[in-house]
Amino acid sequence: MKRLIPAALGALLVATVFVPLGLLLSRSGGPGEWLEAWRSAESRHALAGTLLTSAGAALVALGLGLPFAWLIVRTDVVARGALKTVVTLPSAIPPYLWTMGWIALANPKSGWLTLLVGRDRLDVYGSAGIAFVLGTSALPLVVLATAAALERIDPALEEAARLSGATAWETFRHVTLPLIAPAMLSGAALVFVFASASFGVPYLLGVPANPPAPTLTTRIYAEVLMGESGLSRAASSSVQLLLVAVGVLSINAWLARAGRVRLPRGKGLGAKVSALGRSRGLISALAWTTVLLVILLPLGAVFLTGLQPTWGQWGSFTLKHWGVVLQPRTVAAAGVSVLLAAGAALLVGAVGLLIALSRRRWLETLADAPSAIPGTVLALALLVAFSRDLRFIAFERVAFVLALGNTVWLLLLSYVVKHLALGVRSASDALAQADPTLAEAARLSGAGPLRAFVDGVLPQVRGALVGAVLLTFFTCVSELTMSVLLIPTGGDVLGTLLFELQSYADPASAAVIASALLLIVLAALVLQNLATRRAEAR
């Protein structure tokens, strides 16, 4: 068993991720075809769009993330705890929800903010808008990484600089900034990868833009829609997208290794909070205004959009659109989403724990890798490998593989492999920190191996595992990027339903469903908060 399970899991991962990826690569032709694709203006345009919007998103997240991390960790800014909650809120909410809010706020003809500053003065469509929305929705990646680094710095390091004759500002530039830079840049690199793999935001903001602002993900989607003829072009775009993601992540890992600065442990005093003094009011007002504008306003706009009688008209309110929530199509989509997300989350937890328990590095690496593959690429690979319509030759005679194509099982598979790293990492981190003597004590008290595991090890791992399961559930229940490619014909999940309503038919209904989704996410966050507080109080 000890060998069989890891081998079986490894084989399953290879068959469901790496073989399809290989098929996708072969489908894209060879280096000759890649070069040719590279020469086409359209392809270069899309690649440039991806690089530009991703870099822009990283810059936005850095520019906002550093000051907010500083305020949250180091100052007595007004309502510090609430500020932290709001700034990290975007990690729980799918980015296309922000996009819907910003479209209502800043579309060039009738956006509420646009009307305030003058028609056509504000335009959320285009590269700048994409970068901004992606950057703000990935803000927590930079804020949390930077805040953790700020908390870890021994206050004596900064005090030593002051005693050496440095002013507060010189201390920040010469000591604090160099010490938090690696964490900050690593956060920014993750934002870049997140942005380059994102589909909903660039589709909703880039395709209707004038001139259109394509990215690799939206181009791949468009090419897949063309059917057989577009597929090899889509495959070669996928190669580019994969290279961007893997490239940035490798550079990041290399930088982290090369420039690793070991932060010595402090006395454990934690970060020293400094008083803002006379400027406290002004700085707090500025911080809260920014947060209101960038995070809370677009969410509010989504709610209001769902309450307006006619889209884009600000005035009286109505609940007439809310009927959509109870329409059979919505209920069905929500049901499928919840079931899929719950199934994926439980599988991620269980398989992640199994893989972590096997303590085999190769298997962990294998399970970790799919998280670095952009969702669009992963979905396309599965599509190519398991689809009947696309008739991939190598699999023509393999019945069970064909059976997966065009079913929700393929969707479930994509959710699980994409998020498996989350389960593996939290389980193996928790196992590494777990105290092995508890299980040993259980054995010496007379428990068998299984009982010792259940009583001695599992309680120490459970918290981390539950966190991973919940996070997977929330990400999957509103997933769009992979679902839009893998959804069976005629079926819906919440993400694709919203996407369709927003981009073609009925933005007001989309806003209503989005509002309902938001309410559920917020309620879940509050519940989770209460649960952790109760656990901590114990």
Place this chain on the structure above:
Amino acid sequence: MAAVELIEIEKAFGATSVVKKLSLTVREGELVALLGPSGCGKTTTLRMIAGLERPDRGVVKLGGQLVDDGRAFVAPERRGLGMVFQSYAIWPHKSVFENVAYPLQLKGASNVEAAVKEALGWVRLEAYLHRRPHELSGGQLQRVALARALVGQPKVLLLDEPLSNLDVALREELRGEIASLRAKLGTTMILVTHDQAEALALADQVAVMNKGVIEQLAAPDVVYREPATPFVAGFVGGANVLVGEVQGTSFISEGVSFALPAGTVAPPGPHTLVVRSEDVVLGAEGPLLPLQARLFMGSATEYRLGLGDSVVRAVGSALSHARPGQLTPVSFRSVRLYAP
């Protein structure tokens, strides 16, 4: 002239008062140790001298100049001080040279390299000029910190538990180094420590602190021989502190009557009796106390005897016949009595 003068400074964190109306004068060239248990306010006092904390009330003067009186405030970087931290606080992203050079670079000093080399020479680290901090041991890091704190020739050097992160052998080596640096440079120093041996060995004056107050400020031998309060006696000498009552020529504690040594004069009534463990005599005369434990410590043996809920400690040469549980006669060779 006074290098450092604290006048009735007070500091509270929230509802806890940490430093209470504390006054202290440190003369130029002097080394004053702030000695006390953790939480006694010694580090907070040092940080108020540095300007890293601000007193709620009171005045801080450096070299006769007012640096903090609640309104006027001179920032830490403009006080001309050097400081060594318990956690070394060596910047991990800078080399040894860059760490030591930093104070000089901020001053815009010329000939930085020569000055850095000289300072590293003081702590015998010339050979480590281009090392990175993670390549150095704890003792070496703390020597770099000393060089960095001294390179700018500060008016006062502040040492915040500089040796407590080091193991015993290194601690003694570095203690000697601080003493010889002081002899060479003549810098005024304030040393915060909870280690009485360190304070007694290095300081000209020891300020023994307890609960935010200086209980005694005196030369090390005076603090050791003539502790001003039972706390000082207990903390510095490791003496036994017994609470009880003088009746005639006896001292009654926990219902046990001890004969006071000849020549001890005290009015009858409640007192605190302090007796050093080396002044406790076993096996001769006096009331019988149960021997709880015998700890062989090499040069001497420590005996622990039960007295009610507390323990009387005696240090002496081995009593071969004494076994744990055995009742042993206890008497005192010399004691100090403190009226409440």
